[in-house]
Amino acid sequence: MDGSLEQLYTQVGGLIDAHQEMLILGHKDADGDTLGCSLAFAEALRTMGKRVWVIIPPPVPQMYDWLPGYDQIVERPPADADPQLVLFFDAGNMERSGTAVRHIAAHATIVNIDHHLTNAMFGDLNLIDPKAAAVGEMVIDMLDSYGYEITPTIATNLYTAIMTDTGGFRHENTTAEALEHAARLARLGADPGQIASMVYKSRPLTTLKLNALSLAEMRVEADGRLVWSKVTRRMLKEAGAVMAESEGIIDNLNSIGGLDLAILFKEVNDRMTKISVRSRGAVDAAALTAEFGGGGHLRAAGAEIAEPMEKAVELVVAAAHAALESTAGSSEARRTQSR
Numbered sequence: 001m002d003g004s005l006e007q008l009y010t011q012v013g014g015l016i017d018a019h020q021e022m023l024i025l026g027h028k029d030a031d032g033d034t035l036g037c038s039l040a041f042a043e044a045l046r047t048m049g050k051r052v053w054v055i056i057p058p059p060v061p062q063m064y065d066w067l068p069g070y071d072q073i074v075e076r077p078p079a080d081a082d083p084q085l086v087l088f089f090d091a092g093n094m095e096r097s098g099t100a101v102r103h104i105a106a107h108a109t110i111v112n113i114d115h116h117l118t119n120a121m122f123g124d125l126n127l128i129d130p131k132a133a134a135v136g137e138m139v140i141d142m143l144d145s146y147g148y149e150i151t152p153t154i155a156t157n158l159y160t161a162i163m164t165d166t167g168g169f170r171h172e173n174t175t176a177e178a179l180e181h182a183a184r185l186a187r188l189g190a191d192p193g194q195i196a197s198m199v200y201k202s203r204p205l206t207t208l209k210l211n212a213l214s215l216a217e218m219r220v221e222a223d224g225r226l227v228w229s230k231v232t233r234r235m236l237k238e239a240g241a242v243m244a245e246s247e248g249i250i251d252n253l254n255s256i257g258g259l260d261l262a263i264l265f266k267e268v269n270d271r272m273t274k275i276s277v278r279s280r281g282a283v284d285a286a287a288l289t290a291e292f293g294g295g296g297h298l299r300a301a302g303a304e305i306a307e308p309m310e311k312a313v314e315l316v317v318a319a320a321h322a323a324l325e326s327t328a329g330s331s332e333a334r335r336t337q338s339r
């Protein structure tokens with residue numbers, strides 16, 4: 001951990017000492033990292049006698065309803081509360097927390113704890129560590145620096161954060177440090193087999209049906225370097241699924257050999273299309289989504305585009321080809337090298 005980050009952790013510790021009531025905010029389309037961190041940190045704060053409310057923009061994914069503390073997620077703080085300290089975990093920008101930000105008091109102090117390269121630095125304090133595989137790793141460091149005990153339930157939440165953000169310890173962000181943190185959490189009571197089975201082996205049939213419908217319309221372009229597909233409202237209806245169940249489709253696309261860019265288009269409504277992007281080699285997923293007001297990581301990013309599906313496909317596929325062309329040299333070199 002670098003020194004300036006450690007200083008910021010100490011500053012946040014001072015703020016926590018100075019406040020009795022606080023809000024924890026996650027991001028919409030909540031994932032294991034934002035949920036695990038929010039629930040873990042809330043437990044630690046409650047143990048210290050603080051009043052804490054965890055707000056996750058709805059719909060909160062049901063697939064995580066087994067996480068310890070999930071049932072304590074609320075839509076807003078109670079009327080008698082006036083939390084003046086707000087902690088964000090894993091939110092690249094305020095918009096990522098949707099309407100939940102309405103519950104922030106005008107003069108509240110905002111602490112932004114994140115690992116996205118593209119973080120908008122919206123907090124009064126911004127604790128950003130792009131080297132952290134998951135914000136879960138940063139939360140471990142914070143709890144350690146405050147001397148908070150990592151209980152088995154905190155360990156379960158933080159292990160889930162690290163496991164899911166590394167794609168089950170498979171993505172490039174799976175560093176020795178991430179594995180060491182995970183090992184420590186396993187020693188403290190997280191059950192790796194159980195957690196993996198809750199996350200990866202508990203999918204409803206409707207999720208697989210949606211995968212099948214989406215993959216059937218997969219398109220391959222640029223000599224196999226670009227693969228894209230979509231999830232339409234018609235597919236959701238046909239599969240009996242909700243949009244949250246499309247989460248794994250992009251990783252299915254990204255499992256194909258030889259590609260540099262995988263894109264999934266999700267039809268929210270007539271005027272809004274979301275994209276998920278995965279990249280390899282010299283192609284930067286965050287840079288591509290930034291062209292459309294989005295962001296994320298080098299290898300995984302997303303954006304919300306205020307266009308109907310067809311128009312979004314046209315714009316993003318064109319930008320994808322441009323991104324691939326600008327990295328053509330390095331990709332060719334990489335292919336030659338791997339032979």
Ligand SMILES: [Mn+2]
Pocket residue numbers: 033034090115133134135165
């Ligand atoms: Mn994350």
